[in-house]
Amino acid sequence: MDAAYNLPRWLTRNKHDAEGMVQEAYLGAIFDDIHGTDTPTRLKSLEKDKLTQFDQSILPHMNAAYNLARWLTRNEHDAEDMVQEAYLRAFKFFNTFHGLDGRSWLLSIVRNVCYTWLQQNRAQELTTMFDEETHSVNGDTSNPATLVLQSADQQIVRQAVEELPVEFREVVVLRDLEGFSYNEIAEVAKIPLGTVMSRLARARERLKQLLCNRLKMEC
Amino acid sequence: MICKDAQNLINGYVDGELDLIRNLEIERHIQDCALCTQDYKNHQVLSNAIKTGSLYFKAPADLRRRIQLSLRKAAKAEAGRRMLPKWWFNIAAPMAAAAVILLALVPFLRGPSADDLLAGEVISSHVRSLMASHLADVSSSDQHTVKPWFAGKLNFSPPVEDLAKQGFPLIGGRLDYLEDRPVAALIYQRQKHFINLFIWPSGSDSDVETKTVLRQGYNLFHWTRSGMTFWAASDLNNAELQKFVQLVQNQTSSSTAIQS
Secondary structure (H helix, E strand, O other): OHHHHHHHHHHHOOHHHHHHHHHHHHHHHHHHHHHOOOOOHHHHHHHHHHHHHHHHHOHHHHHHHHHHHHHHHOOHHHHHHHHHHHHHHHHHOHHHOOOOOHHHHHHHHHHHHHHHHHHHHOHHHHHOOOOHHHHOOOHHHOOOOHHHHHOOOHHHHHHHHHHOOHHHHHHHHHHHHOOOOHHHHHHHHOOOHHHHHHHHHHHHHHHHHHHHHHOOOOO | OOHHHHHHHHHHHHOOOOOHHHHHHHHHHHHHOHHHHHHHHHHHHHHHHHHHOOOOOOOOHHHHHHHHHHHHHHHHHHHHHHHHHHHHHHHHHHHHHHHHHHHHHHHHHOOOOHHHHHHHHHHHHHHHHHHOOOOOOEEOOOHHHHHHHHEOOEOOOOOOOOEHHHOEOEEEEEEEEEOOEEEEEEEEEEOOEEEEEEEEEOOOOOOEEEEEEEEOOEEEEEEEEOOEEEEEEEOOOHHHHHHHHHHHHHHHHHHHHHHO
């Protein structure tokens, strides 16, 4: 107790204040003791604040994160790894998040993690040079009857989306599954707003064509 | 509006991303153009097929748990890291700095050693003895006069040797006071230089090797042998004083050998 009093007494240069400090310090020590941790109380609350904020603004978007990762990697196991990695990165750089849109912010991290992984593990998917023109289809020849498309069941639609080049796949997933606006897609996919619409148009043309192929229909 | 333009805009129309004017334009065109109507319907069907289907993958429950766990771990690690620089360092860094400064100052902070202090005393006594024409209490070159003179004045009997034959004649003896005790001082001469040889019991049996210091222009030699501490002080040069010291050491060891 003498040692605990001496330091604040010299620091505060005031008997009354020093006594207050000692009392608070002892209460803090008891609190730490109860919780069985050696982390100082002040830091523990800092760390708790960050976790709480993160839990509230980023954690709820785990489905969106997993969905995007699952579509980009086309594999459950890898998708889980991507999401976990993305969450750890997000937590690490949480101070750069300014609380506007947790979902977009998280998904752009997920996308980065996935693209890094694709470059390392699925290089051929990315090196088949993605060219919007060659992947686009002439609109005149790809207008099947609406009924034909309606006959496609979930399994076939899923397979067709999976067959899309990854750059097409991601805009379709972000738009039609995640319901992102063109602005949000531009932010997450790091492409200009104008490119979002043209890429979506081509992606959908390609999707129609893939569906027709799967349905063995001439379109 | 021509079909080509319309088809580019149909996606934006389906997604509700067009501005009001373009929205109206495309609506008007679709009404008039069967091809674009078909295109528009296909887009709607496709979009709905994707949206309403079970294409959305939901995160598995155990992934959620795993991530929450690893986040807590990361938070803890982060707090640990933060604790080091912000909390621990605030205390440890000044302490380390203080330690470094203290270590650097140790040679200066450490008081003068016992030998240093004694050397100062010895020189003072030597200088004093020369200044006040109080070189010797008993002036004699005869060791058999000088040695008994100390009896009754000291509780020990210093070894007294005349070294005139070796060029260091004995001048006399004197009582002096060093290390809080009366000591014997023998005075020898070498040409115009005087040598004060201080002798007193060391209080222990262990011998101490001969050491030499140069202080304020005076050469000092000191050693302990046979329970006696010797300090020789003179303005003689180091080599000649060393010669004297060796003579004294030879004489005292031979005389103690005879005594024993």
